[in-house]
Amino acid sequence: MLGFQPYETFQLLIETGGVDRTNTLLIAACDAYARRGKPTAPEMEQFEALAGRLFPIASANARAKGAAILGRAEVLSPALERLVVDNIGEDLNTFLSGARELSETTLIDIIARYEVSSAALIAARPDLSNVVLAKLFQMNSRKVYRALAANTAIAPRGAYLSALARSAQMDHLVAEALARRDDFDTALLAPAFFDLSDDHRIKVIQAFANRETPAAPIKKTIEQLTVANAELTKALMKLFSENRRPEVTRLLSQITGLDEVRCGQIAHDVTGASLFVILRAFGCSAYDGLKVLIHATSHDSERSKALADFATLFGNVSPDAMAYLMSAWRGEVNLLELAKPQHKPFSEQPVRRPARTLAPAHNPVVDQAIEALARIGVRRAS
Structure with a gap:
């Protein structure tokens, strides 16, 4: 499989080789898959079965190393993504930053762990579905909201607009990130006016130009x-x-x-x-x-x-x-x-x-x- 020994040979080595050989096989198999480019459907299916056998019985260090190597692969199925996320350890954030595509299921699972640094990296990704965005906006984290505010792939509309505007009132970094955007109505940053930079204060005022406003109590x-x-x-x-x-x-x-x-x-x-x-x-x-x-x-x-x-x-x-x-x-x-x-x-x-x-x-x-x-x-x- 994947340019070297057939799948049956791997199965035999797993059954007779012990932990040391399992560690070697895991790293070699992950490296071969990562170098493969875009695998065919049968190849991915075989590797999923192989990785599913190797990861549970390998040592912790080998699992982490194998997951880090596997995380660099061009294409990962949801099952392989789960193996990477579950075993990569401290390199999880590196994986989240570098992965070209991640399934909705994987992203939701990571958010459910409520690891703020990981969730913030997810919030900065350009490929987020509405379901993932809804989960992120439910998090009570300034770091996550700062990433959401700076993510120009997220259109500030509806409930997202309301959440970002409220967050800007409590966090000046969110307000600054929104003020830098061309697609955000900076008039909504009025409560954060005194927390903004000089140029962005002018932008808030300019947002009221040629505009009918509701009656002001004052x-x-x-x-x-x-x-x-x-x-x-x-x-x-x-x-x-x-x-x-x-x-x-x-x-x-x-x-x-x-x-x-x-x-x-x-x-x-x-x-x-x-x-x-x-x-x-x-x-x-x-x-x-x-x-x-x-x-x-x-x-x-x-x-x-x-x-x-x-x-x-x-x-x-x-x-x-x-x-x-x-x-x-x-x-x-x-x-x-x-x-x-x-x-x-x-x-x-x-x-x-x-x-x-x-x-x-x-x-x-x-x-x-x-x-x-x-x-x-x-x-x-x-």
Whole structure:
């Protein structure tokens, strides 16, 4: 069989050779099968019978070595996969990473053992069935969910979308993995906003562009303060220009209803992303909002580009959308409502095109804001 002694000879050697010879035969047979390439159906059937006799009576070391060799084979039947998994020992994760194909039964059996490291490797595979995915999503493991979040072969829809969005609220690494994906609605990462990197915070805001959002509970509070909009921007600009961020924290806490810790994060966020949310939610225009952001942010050589990006966002993101994002920070909304068709982003809007063709350093809204600050003489860096 398989290029060397016939099956009957193996049977005779097993019966008369003892453990040492069994060990040798097991390793030799596994090596021959692994080198075979794609075996025929009769060859696989014969090897299954042979391996089924050899593995139980070989020593532990020989079983592990034989299983490791067998795991490198191009094609394994479910029965052979089971022999590998049951005997490979510490090399199981290597097998899971390298195997081209694995049967659903084998994967489910491994998941049932609740070995988190092995389950996480399975979660990263591109060939998972719905049954296997359902088992993985039932596991209460951050490591598994991080692998699922990074696996672009898994479409984030339905129950999977809900599970990933909930996990992102509890694990910033899951949130970062989802933010890197092009097929995930980053608006659902609003509760994890402050755990995300600077670029991904902007992605969350951009996900609300040209989008109808459900009514935000915080909207009534904001409406009561909009009459003092001009006074608000003046106060914030003055406080940021004098680097009085603790006072900014107290002011934001009074007007937003957010807790003081969250307001402190906003006040000290030198990227300006979270402050943009507040300013736009209260209806600030690009002209007034940028005057505040210039003092609140620290972009150095990239300041013009960052401010141009914010100018575009002022045009594309509605106050209602940012009010909804603030309500998400307060845990007052069910973000999965955004997955409904009526709350999906509008199709490509022509309003976005000028922002792509306009050089950041020559955005007129940015230039106007900077010129206004120059005139009033309060352009002190924060």
